[in-house]
Amino acid sequence: MTFNAGGGIIRGKFVVLGEQQMNLANSSIPPQDVSLLQSVLDAWCHDQKIDRKDATKEAKILVSEYQRGVRSQIRLIDALSKHQRGHIET
Numbered sequence: 001m002t003f004n005a006g007g008g009i010i011r012g013k014f015v016v017l018g019e020q021q022m023n024l025a026n027s028s029i030p031p032q033d034v035s036l037l038q039s040v041l042d043a044w045c046h047d048q049k050i051d052r053k054d055a056t057k058e059a060k061i062l063v064s065e066y067q068r069g070v071r072s073q074i075r076l077i078d079a080l081s082k083h084q085r086g087h088i089e090t
Contacts, residue, residue, distance in 0.1 A: 029066065037062045040076045057083075 041059055045052045058080055065079045
């Protein structure tokens with residue numbers, strides 16, 4: 001199964017955020033939440049002036065935070081900011 005979810009594409013048990021494909025075998029991300037993660041990643045990349053295809057680490061951070069239960073755009077962006085400053089290990 002493949003479908004587009006707000007810029008993220010879900011293929012079976014994988015989600016593609018930009019160029020990064022992540023295995024979702026242990027979790028499921030509904031399309032609206034893929035859209036949330038995609039919009040946060042897009043905003044972050046725009047703000048940091050980086051290509052989304054180069055934001056693999058950031059995409060992993062977002063999925064990790066999502067899997068921990070974070071659903072707030074602000075908290076997701078905070079996680080990226082903290083990681084950028086070296087406060088969070090991935």
